[in-house]
Amino acid sequence: MRWVRYFAPGETSPNYGSLDDAGERIREIKGDLFGAQQPSGRTFALNDVKLLAPIVPPTFYAAGVNYPTHFRTAAEKAGTPVTYPKHIDIGYRAVNALIGNNEAIVVPKDSSGKVQFEGEIVVIIGKRAKHLTEANALDCVFGYTIGNDVSERTWQKSDRTFWRAKNADTFKPMGPWIDTDVNLDALTTVIRVNGVEQSRFATNAMIFGVANTLATITRYLTLVPGDIVWMGTDDPTRDMVPGDTVEVEITGLGVLRNPIVGES
Amino acid sequence: MRWVRYFAPGETSPNYGSLDDAGERIREIKGDLFGAQQPSGRTFALNDVKLLAPIVPPTFYAAGVNYPTHFRTAAEKAGTPVTYPKHIDIGYRAVNALIGNNEAIVVPKDSSGKVQFEGEIVVIIGKRAKHLTEANALDCVFGYTIGNDVSERTWQKSDRTFWRAKNADTFKPMGPWIDTDVNLDALTTVIRVNGVEQSRFATNAMIFGVANTLATITRYLTLVPGDIVWMGTDDPTRDMVPGDTVEVEITGLGVLRNPIVGES
The missing domain is CATH 3.90.850.10 (Fumarylacetoacetase-like, C-terminal domain)
Structure with missing residues (x-):
């Protein structure tokens, strides 16, 4: 699994999401990267977000x-x-x-x-x-x-x-x-x-x-x-x-x- | 103003509070120590809490x-x-x-x-x-x-x-x-x-x-x-x-x- 930390388009609060197998789309999560988490329901193209230090x-x-x-x-x-x-x-x-x-x-x-x-x-x-x-x-x-x-x-x-x-x-x-x-x-x-x-x-x-x-x-x-x-x-x-x-x-x-x- | 960070009695999540002038009671806050904050409504005797690195x-x-x-x-x-x-x-x-x-x-x-x-x-x-x-x-x-x-x-x-x-x-x-x-x-x-x-x-x-x-x-x-x-x-x-x-x-x-x- 690959995890990215990013600003979604137009946003300035960081979120985490996992990359799909093709490495193209992010499935955003809510919760703790190291603990309980669930999908937020949002997805983004990797190319559309601003990647941050992970x-x-x-x-x-x-x-x-x-x-x-x-x-x-x-x-x-x-x-x-x-x-x-x-x-x-x-x-x-x-x-x-x-x-x-x-x-x-x-x-x-x-x-x-x-x-x-x-x-x-x-x-x-x-x-x-x-x-x-x-x-x-x-x-x-x-x-x-x-x-x-x-x-x-x-x-x-x-x-x-x-x-x-x-x-x-x-x-x-x-x-x-x-x-x-x-x-x-x-x-x-x-x-x-x-x-x-x-x-x-x-x-x-x-x-x-x-x-x-x-x-x-x-x-x-x-x-x-x-x-x-x-x-x-x-x-x-x-x-x-x-x-x-x-x-x-x-x-x-x-x-x-x-x-x-x-x-x- | 003096700010303490502590565990309230029986708790294991840290909170911040301000000390009264006598240095005896803590008035707990919710929010950001460096930004917006409001009283939580709880107060504690300084002697009753476990002080943490502030x-x-x-x-x-x-x-x-x-x-x-x-x-x-x-x-x-x-x-x-x-x-x-x-x-x-x-x-x-x-x-x-x-x-x-x-x-x-x-x-x-x-x-x-x-x-x-x-x-x-x-x-x-x-x-x-x-x-x-x-x-x-x-x-x-x-x-x-x-x-x-x-x-x-x-x-x-x-x-x-x-x-x-x-x-x-x-x-x-x-x-x-x-x-x-x-x-x-x-x-x-x-x-x-x-x-x-x-x-x-x-x-x-x-x-x-x-x-x-x-x-x-x-x-x-x-x-x-x-x-x-x-x-x-x-x-x-x-x-x-x-x-x-x-x-x-x-x-x-x-x-x-x-x-x-x-x-x-």
Whole structure:
């Protein structure tokens, strides 16, 4: 099942609906995405609604460097054996930065211009969970979507935290929908700028997989329905400039497409 | 006006209410704390309800080292002039960690025991805001409350981020209420463990004040009603152990009191 969050034509309150098998029509629901729900009776063509980021999470988790290329490249440069981190590196992002499919990524006026993409798979939590094991961790997963962890590299280096480097308004495109039927091993992440492929990697080739990450988080923190965990990206990336369009495709899951504009 | 969020006796859905001048009775409201609201007609004795963290924010901001003692001590040790940071250092915390007044701070089983208090004033945002100036920044403030940025120092040193050091469940006591009538310059923060004073500082002696911080944040990020900004603490701090009770008082604002227990 694929779930979309949207503004119906002429409306400004978000609703949820499920997509039909053809991926063309939305059947709207009333109620709780993670609990009791019923059809509202309304349907819309997918093309007629404004898609929104498919969820606004209570807490927005993001894994740090979680794919091997970064560490392999560093080891090659240094002429040393590859060493990987021993534990997943969890961080946070901010909901102000979330935008949906087709919405514009706005480069702030005083940015150096080093604004780069990071295509990621996103885990949507469906059940309250603490002290998960790797064996049962995936039971609390509601579904998956796609995220672009847009990053301003100058600020990422100059600031002690990532607050503006990764959380400036519009820097967290997410969508286009939540897919509840996903085989992680079958997925490939492909990133394109203006239609030209920039990066391609097996989505599940993470250093710390989804089950391991959720088990680690819930050793200390309670996850709740609607929480999201962005799982990191693999190299390479590159600068994007106003006028560009960036696409993060996860094969079989969807394509998240966003234009880049400059702040006016 | 002081606003409390609570469970009424026998209930498990949170409500908001205002405290009377004596601080003894709650007049419950229905509606939006930041918008249209009306009395529900119910009143309760403050002592009869279970107080909750007074807000669950869309985004939970926290300022890093923002008081002078830390920098003065470092400069004295090094025999160099005191230098302060040039910009506020913004980070994030997670809502899973929030608890209310009187709820227990739980020390995780595998903690080293270096669990310390950080008493802070907390800003509650009441209006959507971007591109604030220092002159108009305080117009978006709804009120203030008290926070204890409980920190596990071993994890704070060992991990790349503060995810478990500062966001383990129960590590973010906040409350007891939101006060909308606060004169920042009149406030003193006093921290006690088991009734013995540990730390005392002028609450508004921040390196970066509230107006400056909100102006900096909103240069890049949009604040929305309900967002919270924890403003940092001053030295010293110390370890707390199960059986202790920690109090953060901000004079004229209130006392946030929490017992420490070990994870069972």
